[in-house]
Amino acid sequence: MSEKILDREKSLDLNIKKLKGPEGSAALGEFLEGLVERYPERAYAPGVVDEINANRITYVAEHSGAYAGMWDGIRVGDCFSGRLLVVDPKYQHTNVVESLRTAMFNDFREARIMVYPFGQKRDSTPEHFEARQRALVRYYEKIGFKLDPDVSSGGDPVVPMIWRRSEMPPEQQL
Amino acid sequence: MKNKPHVIIFSGYGLNTEDETKTAFESVGATADIVHINELIAKPSLLLKAQILVMPGGFSYGDDTGSGKAYGNRLKQHLGAEIEKFLARDTLMIGICNGFQILTNAGFVPGALLTNDSGRYLCRWVDLEVVGKSPWLKGIKTLSVPIAHGEGKYFAPPETLAQLKKDGAIALKYVQGETAKHFNMPANPNGSLENIAGITSHDGRVLGLMPHPERAVRFTQLPHWTYLKERYVREKKEVPTEGSGLQIFKNAVNYFI
Numbered sequence: 215m216s217e218k219i220l221d222r223e224k225s226l227d228l229n230i231k232k233l234k235g236p237e238g239s240a241a242l243g244e245f246l247e248g249l250v251e252r253y254p255e256r257a258y259a260p261g262v263v264d265e266i267n268a269n270r271i272t273y274v275a276e277h278s279g280a281y282a283g284m285w286d287g288i289r290v291g292d293c294f295s296g297r298l299l300v301v302d303p304k305y306q307h308t309n310v311v312e313s314l315r316t317a318m319f320n321d322f323r324e325a326r327i328m329v330y331p332f333g334q335k336r337d338s339t340p341e342h343f344e345a346r347q348r349a350l351v352r353y354y355e356k357i358g359f360k361l362d363p364d365v366s367s368g369g370d371p372v373v374p375m376i377w378r379r380s381e382m383p384p385e386q387q388l
Numbered sequence: 389m390k391n392k393p394h395v396i397i398f399s400g401y402g403l404n405t406e407d408e409t410k411t412a413f414e415s416v417g418a419t420a421d422i423v424h425i426n427e428l429i430a431k432p433s434l435l436l437k438a439q440i441l442v443m444p445g446g447f448s449y450g451d452d453t454g455s456g457k458a459y460g461n462r463l464k465q466h467l468g469a470e471i472e473k474f475l476a477r478d479t480l481m482i483g484i485c486n487g488f489q490i491l492t493n494a495g496f497v498p499g500a501l502l503t504n505d506s507g508r509y510l511c512r513w514v515d516l517e518v519v520g521k522s523p524w525l526k527g528i529k530t531l532s533v534p535i536a537h538g539e540g541k542y543f544a545p546p547e548t549l550a551q552l553k554k555d556g557a558i559a560l561k562y563v564q565g566e567t568a569k570h571f572n573m574p575a576n577p578n579g580s581l582e583n584i585a586g587i588t589s590h591d592g593r594v595l596g597l598m599p600h601p602e603r604a605v606r607f608t609q610l611p612h613w614t615y616l617k618e619r620y621v622r623e624k625k626e627v628p629t630e631g632s633g634l635q636i637f638k639n640a641v642n643y644f645i
Contacts, residue, residue, distance in 0.1 A: 269503075290507030295538075298452040328509050328538055332402065332450030368511025368536045371404060372447060 225309045229276045230317045238272025238286065245274075245281040246300070271321075273314045275305075283310040285318055292323040299327075315357050319379065326362065329354060329373040347373060358382070393439035393480075393644040395420035398428070401459055403446035403486060405602060412602040413440070416638045425462065432470040439644050440480045441471070443487030445536070445600055455501060455539040456486055460493025468494065480523060480640050481594045485537055488586070488596035497587050497596045498552065499544035501537075505579030509538040513611055514577055514599055515565025516585050520556050522592035523643045524636050531560075531632040532567045532610065533599040535577055540598040542580040542587070552587060560586035560597055570612050601633030 233241055271294065273285040283301035287294045301310050318325060331346035351361070351373055358377045365374035395413045399406045399422050406422040413420045418440070428434055435441070448459035463471070475481065475496075483491035489501045504510055516531040544552065552558050561583040564575040576583045578598075586597030607613055607628045620627045 288503045288507070290503065290505070293507045295503055295507040297454065300452070326507060326509075328447075328451065330402065330447045330450045332452055365509050366511045367509065368534070370447070370511070370536050372509065374509050 224307075226277050226282070226305070228282065228310065228313050230313050231274045231276065232317065232321070233272045233274055235267040235270055238270050238274075239267055241274055241281070242272055242284055242286055242298075245284055245302075271318075273317050275301075275310045275314050277305065277310075282308070283314060285314045287318075287325075289322075294318055294322040294325040296325060296327040311357060319358070319377065323379050325359070325377045326365075327354065327359060327375050329375055330371065343371065347371070351375070391644075392417045392419065392641055394418065394437055395440040395442060395640075396428075396435065396438040397422045397442040397444055398425055398463075398487075399444075400424040400426060400448075401462075402448045402450055403444050403459070405445040405484065405600065409442055409444045409484070409602045412605050412634065412637045413442075413641070415605065416634065416641050418637075418641050425459070425467070428470075429466040432467060435467075435470055435474050438474070438479070439477075440482070440640055441474060442481070443483040443490045444602075445485030445487055448486055448490065451486075451538065454493075455537070456489025456491075456493045459486075460490045460495075463490060464494040471496070475589075475594065479593065480643060482524060482636075482640070483594075483596040484602065485535075485540075485598055485600055488598055489539065491594065491596045496594055497557075497589055498548045499542055499587065501539050501598065502541040502543050503539050504537070504541055504577070509536075510540070510577050511536040512573060512577060513567040513571070514585065515563050515568050515575065516560045516599060517563040517565075518559065519561050520559035520588055520592070522559055522588045522595055524588075524592075524595040524639055525559060526639045526642075528632070528635050528639075530563070530565055531599075531601070531604070531636075532565060533601050533604040533631075533633045534609075535599045537578070537598055540578040540580070542584040542598070544581060549581065555590040557588045557590055557592070558582070558584055559588045559592075559595060560584070560599075567611070570615070601636045604631035604633030605637070606631050606634075 269289045271287055271289050275283040282305040286298040287296040329350045354375050359375040362374040362376040395418050397406045397409050410420045491497045492500050513534045518525045518528050562576045562585050568575050588595050609631050617627050
């Protein structure tokens, strides 16, 4: 997918890698640790159990030898069950997400995510939450996801979304 | 202890079932406060007022680094010693759904909760059989309660599983009960190892479970309650008012009376 789908201020020369299992875990830990040092309010959890790593796929965007962003998830058959999409804030408004997405879409027939606004302030109101969630849904719609009609959130404040290669326009089917 | 117990329900960073959990405890006579984890970190002496601690369900840290991982780390690093002191008293603790994931990540109960075998978030009702001993589950044989999770597949290495069995710490298993039969659904919703839905600490006082008993405290919360009501009426049986999850909260309160 080469079409411009996101507003961005500059396009970088990114190196996209696909790491499997513990390599992805190690990269994610290193990346997040670096982020947290610079952005201490952003909590993180290092490491995952070996069982998770058995099916883990982590797409890594590097720029000039540094991590710019990652999309971490679990392989379930032909489906990528996404967990964490994270971009170093200094790389926001670049092509990091678009590049990660393209790499992931190339490998899978289907991808699922649960949209939930992370990092709510304690004085956030339900209106704040819903506004952020709507913005996140719009963002994921921009990069190819749609509301998942087959999964109910059961009233929980999460939005299940899905991307299916078969539902993309023929010229965009990778 | 003669007085009814006081419950502290953790909140913050995306936990979101504090209110219904508080309501469930208060409906059976406990007093309960919802307290942000940062307040407890700043003033851990608050724990001295409580007899029951609850890690409720939700989506702490958006599940982004693995469900319950970040909150569990925060809990362990900042309040781990204080909670150990709390548990050294004759107290109870429960982790529900995301709270169970938090308790495993913080090391208060063993094992891990992994991505559902389907790769999907699942929201449905399940039937449970009580197979372990715990004050939380006293007198309960079966339960029908809802689940709502994307990472609920219980996993433990063989040696941990063996120890859980030796300790009688496997508390709850998914079974093909009334609800699963009615809706023609598989008993085990997520691929959990040996159909495990909940485990306890070795002494039974800490319970972690993926299903939500606080969402099954009234009969009318059952997804097919109208059908069941009609059946009870035709069979000239009394129509229940309570959901089976309520007994868990009653048991916790009765433990201290």
